[in-house]
Structures are given as structure tokens and as C-alpha cells.
Amino acid sequence: MPSDRQKSGEARREKILQTLSQSVGPITGRSLASEMNVSRQVIVSDINLLKAKNEPILATSQGYLYMPAHPVSRVSRLIVCRHTPDQTEEELLIIVNNGGIVKNVVIEHPVYGEMTASLMLHNQIEVKRFTAELENSESVLLSALTDGVHMHEIEAEHTAVIDRIEQELAGAGILYSE
Known part of the structure; x- marks a missing residue:
């Protein structure tokens, strides 16, 4: 028989699933932790347990997304780009303003091979948040490792x-072309 603690953890994970599945955009671990009145680390552990049960949760730079299978009508394409760091926001806004979703960024590193980072940027707000976080951190774009060349x-x-x-x-x- 499950203990009260196990029951409360299961109930919290159900609430996390409900919250994520009803959201139209990413939700940060901090926001979930505040809503559930637990630490962010508890949320990280809960998310990992949910993923282990094959729940389609994706961790992005913007927060967690519930990603059920998309309808068959959606299409995707890998595009190759090259630009300076100053053109990052312009690139991403062109994509989302025209109705695209930036699922990820991929580079071909000479030592590590293919490296992929999930982005899941759907709109201008998410792009602005991403570029602001990049600007306010000491991080660099993955494309800095490949002279600006990358794929989305x-x-x-x-x-x-x-x-x-x-x-x-x-x-x-x-758009990159030789």
C-alpha cells in the first residue's frame, strides 16, 4: 500500500502533467515549483519520473513542454543557416513570424560530431525571452563553434x-548556400 508521501508525489505529478498539457507554451521549473509549493529540484525529479513513464515532456531553454504527437498534417524541414550572433534574433523572428516553430539548433562539431539543443520557439515572446537570456548570460551560441554555420x-x-x-x-x- 502506498504511503501518504507516495500518494502526494503521484498527485503532484498528475497536476504537473495536467498543467503542462493545458499550457500553450513552456513552463519553467521555478514556476511549477512555486505552484506546487515544492523546491525546483523536486520538480526536476518529478519530470524525470514522468519521462521514465514515457510522458512526452520536453525540457527546453524556455521551460518544460508537453509534446504529444502532432497531427500528420504538420511538416518539418532541416534548414542550414549562417549568420553573426547579432543576427540571431532576426533569424528566429523570421521563422516564427511566418508561422514556423524553431524546434532545435544542430551543429556538426569537428570533435564531438552532431550536437543538438532543443529550442521549441513558437512566437515572438519566446524568441525575445531566449535572446534576452542569451544576452544576459555568459553563454555563447552553439554556432560560435562552427563559424556561424548551424541547422534548425x-x-x-x-x-x-x-x-x-x-x-x-x-x-x-x-540561409546558408555555398
Whole structure:
């Protein structure tokens, strides 16, 4: 028979799942911890337990997202970009303003091979938050390791949306071509 502590942990994890699945954007561990009246570390542990039960939770730089399988109608494409760090926000805004989702960033490192970081940027607010956090931290873009060259997996409702995103990125000199 489960103890009261186990019951409260299970109830909290159910509440976390409910909160994440009803959210339209990422939720930070700090915010979940405050809502559940526990430490952030407890939330991290709960998220790990939920992931171990195959719950589709994704940890991004913006917070946690519940990512159920998308409808078949959505399409994605890997695009190659090259730009300076100052053009990062412009690049990301071109993608989200045209209806795309920036799922991740990928680089080909000469020693480590392919390195991928999840982004899951859906809108201007998330892009602005991401670039502000980058600016306020001592972090550098992954593309700094590859002379600005990187890839993004872009998701959208239709192929035409991704085509339009590529056209705008090319027009801004960001889409990479040799």
C-alpha cells in the first residue's frame, strides 16, 4: 500500500502533467515549483519520473513542454543557416513570424560530431525571452563553434510556410548556400 508521501508525489505529478498539457507554451521549473509549493529540484525529479513513464515532456531553454504527437498534417524541414550572433534574433523572428516553430539548433562539431539543443520557439515572446537570456548570460551560441554555420529543424502547418521562411532567410542573407 502506498504511503501518504507516495500518494502526494503521484498527485503532484498528475497536476504537473495536467498543467503542462493545458499550457500553450513552456513552463519553467521555478514556476511549477512555486505552484506546487515544492523546491525546483523536486520538480526536476518529478519530470524525470514522468519521462521514465514515457510522458512526452520536453525540457527546453524556455521551460518544460508537453509534446504529444502532432497531427500528420504538420511538416518539418532541416534548414542550414549562417549568420553573426547579432543576427540571431532576426533569424528566429523570421521563422516564427511566418508561422514556423524553431524546434532545435544542430551543429556538426569537428570533435564531438552532431550536437543538438532543443529550442521549441513558437512566437515572438519566446524568441525575445531566449535572446534576452542569451544576452544576459555568459553563454555563447552553439554556432560560435562552427563559424556561424548551424541547422534548425523547422515545423509548420504546410510546406509552403517553410518555403516562405527559407525565402525570407535567403533574402536576409541568413540561409546558408555555398
